[in-house]
Amino acid sequence: MIQVENLTKYYHDLCAVDQISIDIQKGAILGLLGPNGAGKTTTLRMLTGFLQPTAGSIHVKDYSIDTHSLEIKKILGYLPESAPLYHDMLVYDYLNYVADIRQVDKNHKPNRIRELGDLCGIYNVMHQPIGELSKGYKQRVGLAHAMMNDPEILILDEPTSGLDPNQIVEIRQIIKHIGKEKTIILSTHILSEAEATCDRIVIINRGKIVADGSTESLKESAGHKKYIQLGLQRADFNSVDTVLSPIKGITGIQRLAESNNELDVRIDCLSSVDPRAEIYQIIKQTDWVVLDFHQESQTLETIFRELTLESE
DSSP, X not given: OEEEEEEEXXXXXXXXXXXEEEEEOTTOEEEEEOOTTSSHHHHHHHHTTSSOOSEEXXXXXXXXXXXOHHHHHHTEEEEOSSOOOOTTSBHHHHHHHHHHHTTOOTTTHHHHHHHHHHHTTOXXXXXXXXXXXXXXXXXXXXXXXXXXXXXXXXXEESTTTTOOHHHHHHHHHHHHHHTTTSEEXXXXXXXXXXXXXXXXXXXXXXXXXXXXXOHHHHHHHTTOOEEEEEEEESOOHHHHHHHHTTSTTEEEEEEEEEETTEEEEEEEEOTTOOOHHHHHHHHHTSSOEEEEEEEEEOOHHHHHHHHHHTTO
């Protein structure tokens, strides 16, 4: 549905987006992840026609962004990170105004506003000034704005930024519900959000794509690394490192914390080997006291950190 080829954007001498290529299928929920300054917002602004690319191409269905930007905008809904709302207007009046701009049929307009009020959970604040709403409600009004013309594609830039945990869950539920019928592209800093909401994740760093796939496929490509968290009393790091490092499958031991006769370490392991039994047998032969001993698999957070920190 969306084909992006070698998309590039320069701001003078700064390359914000560097030859990004993505194919997005109809009905996908794609999460765009990356640290601050990675190029997420610039990419979304080019996809919506807000910014002109320096090089590369964007095709949405059979339209090119260069020659048919208006046709593309008619099938897009866009919610920027800071929703562009008129704070002195009532919610209903604002949505009515947006409906007129979007040329919603006037006979259908009241029903459409009512539908969006129910979908976005803003029906009970329709007659309040937007400026008096919480940020969570303002985001919902912005989402209703983006959805007004029932677009085929919805592009959301940090839709849960600055919201409290309850508001994040509510917005997530709305996005997942909308995603049953539409193609959604969203950027986020919240890794758990992307993992829970998106069926495909693209990680970008310094303007380049460094990973692309489902959460599971990203873990597969990262080698399914495993970690053992070990907390001990009456043990020092040098002794632990010397005794445990030779065990087959252990690739490294990192000191996490050491104080008050307690030591926390992370043991990196190959995915194909489980050294826990041997670790336990060795600990039994010492006077160390085990406070914590559990295994963790590679997470989206650790993958993200490895991919975005390795070039710094």
